[in-house]
Amino acid sequence: MLAPAITREADSVGTPTRVTFPYRPPGRSADGKRCPVLVVGAGPVGLTVALDLARRGVDVTLIDEKDTVSVGSRAICWAKRTLEIWDRLGVAAPMVAKGVTWNRGRVFLRDGPLYSFDLQSEGGEKFPAFINLQQYYVEQLLAEAAMAMPGLDVRWKHGLAAIEPHADGVRATIATPDGEYVLDCAWLVAADGVRSAVRRAIGLDFQGQVFEDRFLIADVRMKASFPTERWFWFDPPFHPGQSTLLHRQADDVWRIDFQLGRDADPEREKEPSRVLARVKAMLGPQAEVSLEWASVYTFQCRRLARFREGRVIFAGDSAHVVSPFGARGGNGGIQDADNLAWKLAAVLQGAAPPSLLDSYDAERVQAADENILNSTRSTDFLTPKSAASRAFRDAALALAQDHPFARALVNSGRLSLPATHDASPLNTPDAADQNFAAAMRPGSPAANAPLFDGNRSLWLLDRLGKDGFTVLRFAATSDEHRADVAPMEKLQGVSCVTVGLNGATGMLRDAEGLAARRYDAGPGTTYLIRPDQHVAARWRRPDLDAIRAALARAQGRAA
Amino acid sequence: MSTSLAAHPNIPTPDAFYAELIELHRGLSDEQSRLVNAKLILLLANQVGDLGVLRAAMAAARAGVA
Numbered sequence: 001m002l003a004p005a006i007t008r009e010a011d012s013v014g015t016p017t018r019v020t021f022p023y024r025p026p027g028r029s030a031d032g033k034r035c036p037v038l039v040v041g042a043g044p045v046g047l048t049v050a051l052d053l054a055r056r057g058v059d060v061t062l063i064d065e066k067d068t069v070s071v072g073s074r075a076i077c078w079a080k081r082t083l084e085i086w087d088r089l090g091v092a093a094p095m096v097a098k099g100v101t102w103n104r105g106r107v108f109l110r111d112g113p114l115y116s117f118d119l120q121s122e123g124g125e126k127f128p129a130f131i132n133l134q135q136y137y138v139e140q141l142l143a144e145a146a147m148a149m150p151g152l153d154v155r156w157k158h159g160l161a162a163i164e165p166h167a168d169g170v171r172a173t174i175a176t177p178d179g180e181y182v183l184d185c186a187w188l189v190a191a192d193g194v195r196s197a198v199r200r201a202i203g204l205d206f207q208g209q210v211f212e213d214r215f216l217i218a219d220v221r222m223k224a225s226f227p228t229e230r231w232f233w234f235d236p237p238f239h240p241g242q243s244t245l246l247h248r249q250a251d252d253v254w255r256i257d258f259q260l261g262r263d264a265d266p267e268r269e270k271e272p273s274r275v276l277a278r279v280k281a282m283l284g285p286q287a288e289v290s291l292e293w294a295s296v297y298t299f300q301c302r303r304l305a306r307f308r309e310g311r312v313i314f315a316g317d318s319a320h321v322v323s324p325f326g327a328r329g330g331n332g333g334i335q336d337a338d339n340l341a342w343k344l345a346a347v348l349q350g351a352a353p354p355s356l357l358d359s360y361d362a363e364r365v366q367a368a369d370e371n372i373l374n375s376t377r378s379t380d381f382l383t384p385k386s387a388a389s390r391a392f393r394d395a396a397l398a399l400a401q402d403h404p405f406a407r408a409l410v411n412s413g414r415l416s417l418p419a420t421h422d423a424s425p426l427n428t429p430d431a432a433d434q435n436f437a438a439a440m441r442p443g444s445p446a447a448n449a450p451l452f453d454g455n456r457s458l459w460l461l462d463r464l465g466k467d468g469f470t471v472l473r474f475a476a477t478s479d480e481h482r483a484d485v486a487p488m489e490k491l492q493g494v495s496c497v498t499v500g501l502n503g504a505t506g507m508l509r510d511a512e513g514l515a516a517r518r519y520d521a522g523p524g525t526t527y528l529i530r531p532d533q534h535v536a537a538r539w540r541r542p543d544l545d546a547i548r549a550a551l552a553r554a555q556g557r558a559a
Numbered sequence: 560m561s562t563s564l565a566a567h568p569n570i571p572t573p574d575a576f577y578a579e580l581i582e583l584h585r586g587l588s589d590e591q592s593r594l595v596n597a598k599l600i601l602l603l604a605n606q607v608g609d610l611g612v613l614r615a616a617m618a619a620a621r622a623g624v625a
C-alpha cells in the first residue's frame with residue numbers, strides 16, 4: 001500500500017459538525033446501463049467537476065464511499081479564482097455569505113510586526129482575494145447543489161471497490177451496504193483524494209518531496225477581536241523557535257497552526273489539554289476557548305507523473321498534493337475541475353476529439369508543478385534543513401523590518417493564484433504586431449471588471465464561458481458593434497459579448513473603464529475566451545477566419 | 560559621500576534566487592558552508608566595488624547583532 005501523501009498522525013475531537021446525506025441502495029436501473037462519466041469521490045473537486053459536467057449537459061454519476069462531509073481540520077482558504085469558478089456554477093454566493101472575507105496578511109517576528117501585504121489592492125473585483133470557510137461547509141453547499149442538479153446522480157455510501165480499464169471505457173465495481181454492483185462508464189474521473197483507490201488500483205505512485213516537520217493544526221471556538229486577516233508569526237514568545245499561523249473561519253472558529261518540529265510526539269501533542277495550553281499561551285490565560293478539532297500532520301509536495309491514463313482522469317488530491325502554506329491544494333483541485341469539465345463535455349458531445357483531454361494533462365501538470373514549487377519553497381523556508389539554510393532564514397527575517405527587499409525573501413506561504421497556461425497547445429499566440437500591454441495573455445484566466453447592462457450592474461465574467469466559447473469584443477460605437485458582430489454570430493457554439501469603450505451605449509457599458517484597461521482594449525479588440533474563462537487568442541481587429549482557426553485549435557481540432 | 564543601499568527589491572525572482580542560494584549549500588558541512596558564504600561575500604563585494612556601499616552594507620548587517 002502507498003503511504004498516504006499527507007499524513008494525519010493523530011486527531012483530537014471536540015464538537016464535530018456534520019450532516020448526512022441519504023443513502024439509496026443500488027436499484028435495478030443502477031446496473032446494466034453505461035454512463036458517460038463516473039466521478040469517484042464527492043470532495044470539493046469531485047462535486048465541482050460533476051456539477052460543471054451536468055451544467056454542460058452531460059449525464060454524470062457521482063459516488064462517494066461515505067454519506068457525509070469531510071471531518072476535521074482541512075481546507076479553509078478559498079481563493080478568488082475558485083469563487084469565480086463556483087460562481088459560474090451558481091454556488092459562490094452562499095459560500096461568500098457563510099465564509100469570512102480577507103485580503104490582507106501580516107507577518108510578525110518574535111513580539112513585533114514585520115510587514116503586511118494586501119492581496120487585492122486594485123479593487124474592481126466581484127470576489128475578495130480569499131474567503132475562509134471550513135471544508136465541511138463547502139462540501140455541504142456543493143453537495144446540496146449537486147443533489148438538486150438535473151442529470152447528476154449522486155450516490156452516497158457507494159464506494160469504488162475495483163476497476164477494469166478498457167480501450168473505450170472503464171468497468172467499475174461499486175460496494176454499498178447492500179452489496180456490490182458493476183457500472184460501465186465511458187470516462188472515469190478519479191477525485192477520490194490523496195489515498196485514491198483508483199490510483200492504487202492502476203498501480204501509480206506519487207513523485208516528489210516529503211517533509212519531516214510536524215504541525216499541530218487546531219480549530220478552536222472563541223470570541224476574539226483579531227481582524228479578519230492572515231497572521232503569521234516567526235519565533236513568537238508564546239511558541240519560541242517555531243512558527244504559528246492564525247486564521248478566522250465561520251462561526252467564531254479559528255484555525256491555529258503550530259509548527260512542532262521533527263521530534264514532536266504526535267500522540268502527546270494532540271491531547272486536548274496540551275493543545276489548549278498552547279492556545280492559552282498564545283491568547284492569555286483568560287481566553288475562553290474550546291477545542292473543535294486538532295490533528296498533527298506531516299506534509300508532502302508530490303504528484304502523479306501524468307493525470308490521464310486512457311479513460312481514467314485524475315483531478316484534485318488524487319493527482320497532486322501540497323503542504324497547506326499557500327492554500328494551493330483545494331484551490332488547485334477546483335481549477336482541475338474547471339479545466340476538465342468543458343473538455344470532457346466537448347469530447348462526449350462530439351465537438352472535440354478525445355485528444356483534447358491530453359491538454360488537460362499538459363495544462364494541469366504545469367499548474368501542479370507551479371503549486372508544488374511554491375509550496376515546497378514555503379515549507380523549506382519554514383523548516384530549514386541545514387545550519388546554512390537556517391542562517392539565511394534568520395538573516396532574511398532580521399533584515400526584513402528595516403530593508404524592504406528582504407521581505408520579498410521571507411516566505412510564510414505564497415498564496416494560491418491560478419496558473420497561466422503559457423505553453424498550452426490550445427493557445428494561439430499573439431501576432432507579432434499586436435502589442436498587447438495587459439498582464440493577461442493567451443493561457444491566462446480572463447480578468448473580471450464591473451459592467452452595466454442598461455441600468456443593471458453585472459460583472460464581465462458573468463457573461464463568459466457559461467455556454468461554451470465566447471467571443472469578447474470591444475467597440476467604440478454601436479454601429480461598429482452591429483457591423484462586426486453580425487458575422488460572429490454565425491460561429492457555431494460560440495456566444496458573442498460586446499463591451500462599449502469610452503461610455504459607448506447599445507452594448508455592455510464599461511462602468512469604470514476597467515475592462516478596457518485589463519484587456520488593453522481599443523476599438524475592434526477581440527478575445528476568444530474558453531469555456532473555463534481562460535484566454536485562447538486575441539486580436540486587434542476581428543477576423544472571422546482567424547477566430548475559426550483559433551477555435552479549432554482551442555478545441556484540439558487543429559490539423 | 561556615503562552611498563546608500565538599495566532599499567527596494569532588486570532581485571527579479573526572489574523565491575527562485577533564495578531556493579538556489581539554499582541549494583548551493585546542499586550536502587556541505589557547516590564549516591564548508593561558512594567558507595562558501597565568505598567566498599560569496601567577497602565575490603559580491605568585488606562586484607559592488609563601491610566602498611561606501613560596502614560600508615553601509617556591513618553596518619546594516621551588523622545592526623542588531625551583539
Ligand SMILES: Cc1cc2nc3c(=O)[nH]c(=O)nc-3n(C[C@H](O)[C@H](O)[C@H](O)COP(=O)(O)OP(=O)(O)OC[C@H]3O[C@@H](n4cnc5c(N)ncnc54)[C@H](O)[C@@H]3O)c2cc1C
Pocket residue numbers: 006040041042043044045046063064065066070073074075076077078135158159160161191192193194196197198217297315316317318324327328329330331332333
Ligand atoms: C491541514 C490542511 C489544511 C488545508 N488547507 C487548505 C486551504 O486552506 N485551502 C485549500 O485550497 N486547500 C487546503 N488543503 C487541501 C485540501 O483539503 C485538499 O486539497 C482537498 O480536500 C482536495 O479535494 P479532493 O476533492 O481532491 O479530495 P478529498 O477532499 O480528499 O475528497 C475525496 C473524496 O473521495 C471519497 N473517496 C475516497 N475513496 C473513495 C472510494 N474508494 N470510493 C468512493 N469515494 C471515495 C472520500 O470519501 C472523499 O469524499 C488543506 C489540507 C490540509 C490537510
